[in-house]
Amino acid sequence: MAQNKSKRGPMQFLQFGVIGFVNAGIDIGTLNLLLILFHTDNKGLLLLYNTIAYTLAVANSYYWNASITFKRSAKGSNRQRILFIVQGLISLGVNNLVFLGINELVQYIGINNWLGYNIAKGMAMFLSFLASFFMVKYFVFRDFGKRYINEKN
Known part of the structure; x- marks a missing residue:
């Protein structure tokens, strides 16, 4: 059991990373699509x-992390949903600040806006990915199972 538990951390990080890679495609793809359709240099719109x-x-x-990465401890409870929303808001704050x-x-350095937006997005995704994990x-998705059972008895 101890060996299984010790392997869970690195495996979870790998699974979270693969799902994060897909999420990165959604994230940067959506940003670029919005920039193509509604180009702007306005900071408020960029933030939006x-x-x-x-x-x-x-x-x-x-959806994917509850179904795969943290399936053992993802109960779909209101507590987990609320905590996920809270962590999402914190990670969003990290993402927006870094972005x-x-x-x-990059504007100060003189990199063109399109490339600069994508460099900023990449850094924002990486740092918010770490915070989120x-x-x-x-x-x-912390497993409170044993503690919860002990508290109930």
């Missing part, structure tokens, strides 16, 4: 586009 893209990716993430911050930096693993 980034939020829409990130929200679609997070919804996809919840806007890196955009400022640890929050999902240790707070949202």
